[in-house]
Amino acid sequence: MTDMQYRDYLRTRLKGLIPDGAALPNGFNLVGHVALLHLDSSLSEFAHLIGSATLGYDWRIRSVAVRLGPTEGVFRIPAYAVVAGEPNTLTTHIEGGVKYRFDPLVVTFSGGNRRERIRLRSAVSPGEIVVDMFACVGQFALPIAAGKSSQVFAIEVNPVAYGYLLDNIRLNKVENKVVALLGDCREVHPSRMADRIVMGYLHNTLLYLPAALETLSAKGGIIHMHMAAPTSETVSIASRIGSEAHHNGFMTQTIVRRIKTYSPGVEHMVFDIRATPE
Ligand SMILES: C[S@@+](CC[C@H](N)C(=O)[O-])C[C@H]1O[C@@H](n2cnc3c(N)ncnc32)[C@H](O)[C@@H]1O
Incomplete structure (x- = not known):
């Protein structure tokens, strides 16, 4: 691993091979042995060259993949192609002692949520019942289950992500703490039992709030509702949350x-909602 900043490293390694002043990336998302890179479109023809140089930047990198387009659909399927190194991108990513085995070219694992995964783990109290409504490979469910003696229900609608989730529950030996449910969280959620609910899905998340409120214990609890929206909409979203909660008492x-x-003008926000019976 070099001490140099990634972009400076690329500039030095690729001097004379790419145009001077090229808009080189300043970082990548390292998931297990796979470096996921966003390249400026002006650098597409140099993707292989940049990928090969990236392999030498950090000993942990064995595959380099470049983003081809936006993450799509309800399943949030990423679009990347391997440009250098091993074509096999099935990997084991370890974070905070939790192991996640999956292919980052098949399901999305956000680097930007790392702090949130760690924060949530310590926010949970022993004995809490937690429901993760958009579990994917277990990004939130697994650190919570590994951290405290809590019971976690992890719901995932994509059968491929659900398969990884089942593998990861076994890999982390939390079979006695995590119940995985396959299906749409609006249909398969437990009823009136959660002390805490994680809604780690950014798109039209308010659509799923009624299901979260039905999942919440009658004693109330906390809902962490993620959402991508302009900050100017924060107040109206909070007010929708208030009225939706009121309908549910x-x-x-x-x-x-x-x-x-x-994205430009759009922030990834978390609404931490403390709900108490009226
Ligand atoms: C981008 S991942 C986010 C994973 C994790 N919650 C996080 O925030 O890092 C969103 C996941 O939600 C799943 N999903 C989308 N709609 C769903 C629904 N109605 N019920 C259950 N899972 C759903 C997708 O298949 C995907 O695996």
């Missing part, structure tokens, strides 16, 4: 946290 206090910029 809950009062709410909501705190909004910013996670990252999702």
